[in-house]
Amino acid sequence: RVRLDGLWRALSPYHFHFYNGLLSFQEAAAFHKALDEVTTTPKNFQEDGFGKEPTFGCLVAELPPGEKTKGGHTIIGYQFHYLSYCTWDGPVLFGEDLYVMPDYRGKGIGTSLVNKVCQVALEKGCSQFRLFSAQWNQPAMDFYTKLGAVNVTMNEHWLVHNITEQNIRKLAEQARQMRSG
8 A cells, every 4th residue: 555645755866776776767768669769877867857957857756664666666656847938828847757667556646746746837837737648658648638638739739849969969060150150
C-alpha cells in the first residue's frame, strides 16, 4: 500500500543516484522506442538540473522511509518539468517524462504527481501546463484527457517543429558568418 501524503519532493543533488537507477532515462526511452536517441550523461544531468541556472525541475514519488521496491529502490515515479513563455499568456510550464513504475500504477501516483506539478505551475505564475505524449501512447492521452487536458495538436491544429542539434549548429554558424561578413 502506498501513502500519498508526504510522498512527493523535488529532485535534489541527493537523488543523483536516480540518473543511473531503475528509473533511468534509458528505460523511458526504450518505452518510447527511442533508446538510440538518448544522449544525456550523468554529468549533463547534474549540470542541467543542479547547476547555476537549472533548466529543469523534477518531482519524485518516493516510498516512505524504510520501504523499498522489489528491486531495492525508493523512487517509484517522477515528473520532469521546465518553464517556457507564451507571448499570449505569459509563463507556461511544460511537463515531460511522467513515469510511474508498473507495480505502482493505478494507485493515484501519476495523478498526484501532476497535481503537485500544477501547484508548481501556479507558484511560477503559469497560465498553462502543457504535457507531451507519443501519438501511439493512447493510455497517456486518455490519462491527460481525464485530468482535463486538451489535445491542442488535434483541436487547435498546433504542430511542434524540432530543430536537431546538428541543424542548430549549422544555423548558429550561419548567424556567426553573417555577423563577421
